[in-house]
Amino acid sequence: MDWIRVAKSVRDLTGMRGRLIDVTEEELQKHNIRATVGPAYEVTQASMVYNVSLYMDFHPGGEEELMKAAGIYGTDLFDQIHRWVNYESMLKECLVGRMALKASTALKGTVTHHPSVSGL
Numbered sequence: 183m184d185w186i187r188v189a190k191s192v193r194d195l196t197g198m199r200g201r202l203i204d205v206t207e208e209e210l211q212k213h214n215i216r217a218t219v220g221p222a223y224e225v226t227q228a229s230m231v232y233n234v235s236l237y238m239d240f241h242p243g244g245e246e247e248l249m250k251a252a253g254i255y256g257t258d259l260f261d262q263i264h265r266w267v268n269y270e271s272m273l274k275e276c277l278v279g280r281m282a283l284k285a286s287t288a289l290k291g292t293v294t295h296h297p298s299v300s301g302l
């Protein structure tokens with residue numbers, strides 16, 4: 183069966199029962215391995231987070247390549263290889279949520295190192 187048919191036929195592909203979540207940095211990093219039951223997450227453009235566990239076996243570039251972007255912000259790698267690929271449509275059923283914005287992310291490298299706010 184091809185990927186599109188699989189994606190359409192599997193009920194609750196992400197295991198999230200249709201719920202979308204805000205994925206924290208910590209949560210994303212936990213999913214950097216391919217688990218048999220648990221998901222491997224991948225982030226692409228617009229900070230969407232996808233569960234690519236099932237797609238893994240269908241990726242024309244292979245599992246090893248796809249796993250390079252698991253658990254991290256994978257957009258740059260993705261774009262270097264195939265900017266033209268319509269991941270949004272291909273992975274529609276695999277969407278887990280969006281990256282949660284952390285207050286400290288915006289401050290990283292600047293205010294966080296200031297002695298008066300070092301507790302951040």
Ligand code: HEM
Pocket residue numbers: 224226234241242243244247248250251256259260263264267268269272273
């Ligand atoms: C996250 C979602 C991704 C999707 C939906 C996806 C999808 C695809 C598709 C549709 C192709 C075939 C393109 C064509 O023949 O024109 C492809 C090929 C390929 N992908 Fe991905 N990809 C993803 C991520 C990645 C990442 C992160 C990497 C590398 C780090 C990667 C590496 C490759 C390589 C090397 C090929 C070429 C295989 C070949 O032509 O022999 N892909 N991918």
